[in-house]
Amino acid sequence: MATPKRSKGARPRRQSLLARWRGWQHHHGQSAAESLAKVLGQPLGSLLTWLVMGIALALPTGLWLMLDNLAAVSRNLDSPAQLTVFLDAAMDAGGATELARSVGGRDDVFSSQFLDRDQALASFVADAAMADLAAGLDENPLPHQLIVTPRSEDPEAVARLSAELAALAEVESVLVDTAWLQRLERLMRLGRRAVQILGALLLLAVVLVLGNTIRLAIEGRRDEIVIIKLVGGTDAFVRRPLLYTGLWFGLGGGIVAALLVTAGTLLLSPLVRDLAATYGSNFTLRGLGVIDSLQLVLLGAVLGLAGAWLAVARHLRAIEPR
């Protein structure tokens, strides 16, 4: 007894694309609203998740902000680099003064000061440790010098200036005193890298915490998921409310992080202003801007989604109707 094959005709009528699109939109809206209601329905648990996420996000953000401010401070420091230009021994004081003026006229030079060789020896000898050494000298071994302050603190610009000065006929050699600047620069780079590593670890922690929260949510809805799968729910359909749950936790975490960082800046800012005032600076602490805050919230949302996705990918497949 052969069954007449009514393969497609007997199936439920397929929906038009537009209708399916509207239905899909509606389910998105509904999933979003229902998962938000669930998240808000357990305020204590949700608040804890938000705080954990917020703190984990606020920590690297705050440190990064601090480094940013430090960089701004170091840019504000006066004459960070100085060039000591040793002139040819044959050069007399008149010529040296002349040269100091012409070097001072350069675009890339902020100031150029003539330092007489006797003066230079005197300040050299003023350093107690050097006094004995100098006493053994018959005559002043130092040439006349120029103390040149470059206009730019950019190490490359300073190096270029130094090379150009060294190339002058009247110049014997140039000594660049930027070691401490480079050291600061390296220290800042180290700090940034450390914050990056810390940040990466904390982001990972955020994703894992979120993943675990969503895993619990999946466990709590096991019966529901089984039933939905039994009546033909696709993976995407089952996933949707869970991903929205992750999104809400992530968004909340991002908002908490932005609030924490802003609160921290507000707390520190009067102290920084007082400190800066003692240096005669009007430096103010730079906080999170609106764009930065939005980015932080967005980052939280993305991490929330990522955590939810991770949990869903790992645990949803294991729930099959039995």
Add this chain to the structure above:
Amino acid sequence: MIQFERVSKRYDNSHDALKEVSFDIAPEELVFLTGHSGAGKSTLLRLIMLMERPSRGRVVVNGQDLASCGRRAIPRHRQSIGVVFQNHKLLMGRSVYDNVALPLQIAGFEHRDIDRRVSAALDKVGLLHREQAMPMSLSGGEQQRVGIARAVVRRPSILLADEPTGNLDPELSAEIMKLFVDFSRVGVTVLIASHDLALISRLRHRILTLRDGRLVAPGTARGNA
């Protein structure tokens, strides 16, 4: 519509739950599946809705060999079948309306269509007035009828039921069975597993009997409606 060709099913390292089962259910036919507890009725239904895969043999539903239906195709396959479960399997945290609307939502129906169809399905099982009730507040019979409304709301071509009258009194059971008969009259292929022989033999439809996983009566032995 539903064909079994020498189907055997063995659960992990236990005996065969089904042995060499072959039968053929024509479109729009209503067939009862009976047998003692543990005979393999549920297993047979689970093979049709792809909750299990056969160990041997071929299951063909609606012209499709289910062996060719991969994991990702299962949802679509289940959407084309209405199933009534013995223990209802309702979403307890949701209203009657939401429960019945679920298959339509999954299929991506529009809001308006969902409304119309849910009302029609609930009307059919006589529960239109309980739309907003929670399943917990309903009697067993009412819950079962919600399950039936959910199973038919998408107007599937195949309707399966596993002990739909399992723990209902005879009067309610007869009422529920009458609903299934009605569906088969409007073009749905219906397969009902039940051990209530007294009830189903009164209804004069084909009966498949399982004993220890084997089909006893030849598929066409009993009277046809």
